[in-house]
Amino acid sequence: MDWDTTINLGGFGNSAQMEWQTVKSWKSFTNFFDDAVHIDAVTYCESPELLLELFDQEGSTLETMDVLIGDKDEYQSAVDDATVARRLERYYEEDKLTVRLKNRKVVHSKLYRIVAADETVTLIAGSANLSYNSWKNQTNSIVVFNTEVGTQLDQQFKQWIEHHREEYADTIFMEDLAAELEDLDDEEEVERRIELWIDNRNTQLSEQGEIHSNVGQELEALGDEVDHVVSVTDDPDEADEVVSIDPEQIEPEDGSNDNGEQSETDSAEGITAAKTPEYSITLSTQGYENDGYLDQMETDLKRRGADVGADAITTPVEGYTNYLQTRYDVPKMWIDEENQRVHLQHGEHHRILTADHEPDPDLLDAALDNIENYIKTIDRWGETNNPKAVKAHLYEGVLYGLWAPFVNLYAKQFYGSVTLDNALQYLYIFGESDAGKDKFTEFVLRLVSDDLVRGGADADDVGKNQIRSLRNIDTVFPYVVSDISKQKIERIDTLRNFWQDSWHPSNEIAYPTLIFTSNDSRPNDWFRNRAKMLHFDVAFPSNPEDEGFYKAQEDLNTILDARNPIFSYVSRRILRDERYLDAGGTVDDVRQVFLEFYERADREVPKFFPKEPANRRYNIGKRKWKQAYERGDVTFDRRENRLIAEFDLEPHELYSYRKTLPTKMRPEKSGRSIIIKNPDGFEEWIELAELGGSNEQAGSEGFLSRLWG
Structure with missing residues (x-):
């Protein structure tokens, strides 16, 4: 039956020929594209290689194409040939082929705007997909309008397609690979990047960085599950949300033992604690080189209970985090920006280190008192000629430690406007061997880890390779090195450009900031320009024969053992208020949070509190x-x-x-x-x-x- 007719579509001005068609084969559908020089489309298409075939058809006049793919989440996985990938990338660079990927939902619309050389245009709406598979057992109905470029109908149809692009597509296929290849001159490196891209691996990262970044994504998923376990009620009708959690997988720590008594592992108020003994991580082994980093990691993980298969390594989360702690002296910590949470995975212990409520004034008062009491050990047990200055330096160090996990948020704001290595300073603490530097780092690490972490790295184990690895293991937990000599620091030239040479906002891998303690006062100029220098000019009893040694130790340990939730409330303020967006300060943001805490607790700010950086004031x-x-x-x-x-x-x-x-x-x-x-x-x-x-x-x-x- 002949369904075509010429009609005047109400209000569209120029008349247009309209057809209703039933198309039964791939060939009958693609006939519409025979004379095209340009195509706009919103459609399903299982493979980008099929789009290239439209350019390759015998007698094809097609010059450009812009397609929104409405059904594929992982379009990259459809490319398995380097030649195809290279050609797709070239067509993208030459503006011949633009492929837009859906952002959040399946786009079921099928719209085609086909422009011919003579300025005629064919507009198609219906059910027909640009996919081979859809033509095997399907028949499709379409409505076809034939008009001219620039007519009112053409303009309205084009706006319809543009609306789909604006609402449902925010990623351009091949844009990432093209950016990677743009500045590469080495053909071997170009081929390597293309192969990594085909394997859906991060071409920006090293093998080490990619592996730990992938693990980070799995742990973030675990963190999302733990985040649901925030409160329990016997009455589901009273709950804001009902969730089902396998206690063998994620077991909230309720702070009591089998006898109902409080356990020593009870977390401080404001912190959500869970155990994850049965949770596993799966690492794909596909696409990695033999005898590479993954092979070395595999050997260690097997000793920790990992199951090594042909295509993947499955390891208990505890095995992975223990490997990270043992190998790199730092645990896995990350920031969930969307939910404004700091997470820590340490062995089988998971912590959400961000409070979901504002602190009670009495709780704040106790937390601040604990910090002040620690600093006042200088008055009780220390020998110094500058007590106020030393106490200010200790307090400045505490503020830095509480700021350290947020360093990557500040890096994003500073990136491109300042030199990162000058803005994101290391912390360098120097003083004599009895100045209490080790106890200080223990105090700070316990504050930011809910008492799970108490020590860092030994200077004997630190070198260029270890510092480079910190840029690949994807953690924001501060890396602490004890008793390092200034000569060793000066030899680790990786510290000169720890951030600037490699960190990029798009890498999706976090760097930790670094804290050093030393008996030496002044490394070279280049390091001093990159560090906050604090002087612990004090001597504590360090020998059992010293007067007050045992009482000083008992006093200090009592202070350190007290659970202090201050970081959970600092992180709440930093993340909720997005203080890092100002990019006008770093540690000063925590300084201001503390002053607000003193006001909320109605507590007098001590004279030694550093209202300006202590390293500048003293x-x-x-x-x-x-x-x-x-x-x-x-x-x-x-x-x-x-x-x-x-x-x-x-x-x-x-x-x-x-x-x-x-x-x-x-x-x-x-x-x-x-x-x-x-x-x-x-x-x-x-x-x-x-x-x-x-x-x-x-x-x-x-x-x-x-x-x-």
């Missing part, structure tokens, strides 16, 4: 210059635009003074003098109140002005 370098000035070891002479600091010391003693100066002073040592090429910057830095010790002097004329009248 700078060891300033104090060193002050003491030299007061002893008469240094005099100053202004010569043109330079300040000459002349020392009555041996030349080798001047190196420590030069190192204390910020690099912007552009200091140079010459004999018994240090030449400061930025005298105004020096005057601003030294702050006469520090040097002369008088508030009156600080408010009068500048230090350098008074030196030479």
Whole structure:
């Protein structure tokens, strides 16, 4: 039957020929594309290779094509040939083929706009798919309109297709691979990236990074399950949500033992705890090189109970996290930005370290008291000439530790505008061997892990390879190195560009920030520019024969053993308020949260609380210059635009003074003098109140002005 007719579609202006057609074969449908120079489509299509065939048909005049694929979640998996992948990428680069992938739901619409060389246009709506499979046992009905480019009907139909693109597609197929290949000149590397892409592996990451990133995705899924276990009620009608959880898989810790008594593993208030003894992780072994990182990892995981199959490794989550802790001295921690949660997986223990409610003032008061009590051990047991400065430095270190897990959120905001390695500082704590540095790191690690983690890495095990690995294991938990020498730090040149050379927002792999403790005071300039330097200028009883040794140990251990949920409320504020979006600060954001906590708890802010960075307010370098000035070891002479600091010391003693100066002073040592090429910057830095010790002097004329009248 002839169904075609010429009609005037109400309000569309130009007349158009309309046909109802029943199409029964692939050939009868693709005949519509024979004279096309351009195609817009919303359709099903099982393979991108089929789209290439439309360009390849004998006599094809097709120049460009823009298709929204409405049914495929993993379109990349349909490409298994490097030649096809390379051609698809080239067509994308040349704007010949644009393939749009659905974003959140199946798009069942079938729309085609087919433009011919003579500016005629065929518009098709119906049930016909652009897929071989749909023509084997199906018959399709379509409505076909024939009109001209630019008519009102054509414009309206084009807008209809564009609406689908805007609402249901936000990813362009091949865009990721094209970006990867754009700057590559090495043909072998191009082929390698294409093969990785075909295997659906992350071409940006190393094998090590890809494996740990994949594990991270599985653990995030586990975290989502644990996040449902937040409260229990006997009456389902009273519950906000009813969930079914296998207690063998995810067992909430209720804080009691079989006798109903409180257990020692009870988590602090504000923290959700669960055990995951039966949960497993599956690692695909397909596409990885022999004798690579995965093979090395496999050997270790087998000893921890992993089942190694032909195509995959299945390992208990406890086996994987114990491997991570043993091999890299750091647990698995991640941030769920969508749900605003910090998660920690340590062995079989899972923690959601973000509170779901604001803290009670009394609870905050106790948490702040615990921190202050720890810092006041300096008054009770420490020997120091600068108690207020040392306590401020300890408090600054606590603030840094509580900020550390959020470093990647700040990296995203800083990326492209500042040098990441200068903005995302390491923490470097120096002091004598009895300055309490190890106890400090234990205190901080226990705060950010709900008491699960108490130590970090030994400096003897740290080198370039270990630091590089931190960029591949996908954790935000701070990496702590104890008792490292400045000479060793200076040899690990990976620290020069830990972030800048490799971190990218699109990599989907997190880096930890680094905390070092050392007995040495001043590494080289390049490291000092990348570190927050804190000085623990105090000595605690460290020998059983020292007076007060046992009482000091008992006092300190009591403080450390107290469960403190402060991090759960800090993380709630940082994530809920999205304070990192300002990109105007780092540790200062936690500093402001603490000041808000003091106000909420109606607790007096201690005088040693660092309302500004303690390393700036109580700078060891300033104090060193002050003491030299007061002893008469240094005099100053202004010569043109330079300040000459002349020392009555041996030349080798001047190196420590030069190192204390910020690099912007552009200091140079010459004999018994240090030449400061930025005298105004020096005057601003030294702050006469520090040097002369008088508030009156600080408010009068500048230090350098008074030196030479």
